[in-house]
Amino acid sequence: MKQSSFGAPNVQGLITAETPVGFELIGVKKKAAIQLMGSRLWGRFNPNHWDPVYAAETGLKAPIQTGEMSSAYLAEMCVNYFGRNFFCNARVVCKYVASTFANEVITTHGVVREKTPKGNGFRFKVEIWADNEHKEMKTVGWVEVDVGV
Amino acid sequence: MKTTKPENAPLEPTTDSLRPMTEIQIQQTREFVRGLNSVSQTYWDMVTVGDELSRDLHITPELVILYADSVEDYNPWYEGWLMNTWNMEGSSPFGGAIVPPLLVSHFVLSVQFDHTKPFAIGSIHTFHDSEIIAPIPVGATVRIHTKAVDKFIRRERRYVRHEVTVTDVATGKPYFKELRDIMSL
DSSP, X not given: OOTTOTTOXXXXXXXXXXXXXXXXXXXXXXXOOHHHHTOGGGOSOOGGGTOHHHHHHTTOSSOBOOHHHHHHHHHHHHHHHHGGGGGSSEEEEEEEOSOOBTTOEEXXXXXXXXXXXXXXXXXXXXXXXXXXXXXXXXXXXXXXXEEOO | OOOOOXXXXXXXXXXXXXXXXXXXXXXXXXXXXXHHHHHOOOHHHHOOTTOEEXXXXXXXXXXXXXXXXXXXXXXXXXXXXXXXXXXXXXXBTTBSOBOOXXXXXXXXXXGSSOTXXXXXXXXXXXXXXXXEOSOOBTTOEEEEEEEEXXXXXXXXXXXXXXXXXXXXXXXXXXXXXXXXXXEEO
């Protein structure tokens, strides 16, 4: 890698073969900003994601983020902790259990739940979730990643 | 009979209640939403179990920047385009710039129904089980293939399930697999 990649995650990640079960990941924190929720990237064909009036008409108290956004936040946390390992033979399972409303502050979390010997290393299983500032769960799931294999 | 709201009743949401807008922006937004409403069809009705669709997506550096900025992920591994430099090879643990791990998962949505027909607004993505097989280089063209494998009703809500594969168009190399559910109106 070139030296210019200041601010990049650790290439090998922060989780090593020695990392114990129970280890807690420090997540990332994001605000559900309406300007980002209304990006053309997400299509803009579902006004529930960006229009307060339409959202109210369909019974929502505010526009809701597309689930892809919280999955991306969780993936960013995983790249921080697994580095390059997260891009090879990894598995990510996410279930969107509650809507994320505009202006909520979302924090991601992770805890190492299992490590299974594999090759020269381990396959780690990490429980992941995203919640808001009131600790209300929004997304739950888990990832599996090879480390040192 | 005229009804009055209690003084402490919550305010009705307005088009500009979450971001500042002028009258012309509000008018354009309302017209856009009316247009979406008038032509849409439910996702449930657009998909039949067994449907298979395939499309090729060129993952340009600018598309990656659009995605990364929309989720506020400023990891330099994803930068095949930067202001001032513009297009560049980039740098990651795999050589050049790579695509964020779940970017292609987002674009699967455009291959889960006939994209030439109006999309059914109101559908919600509820679940995904994704396998990241190998890093995707920025600039690759990938083939997204989907197959509708199930339609089911759970707690009076309608869901459609798809199996997905993402491969390199040039080499056939597998990059990504997914099982995903969408809840339809």
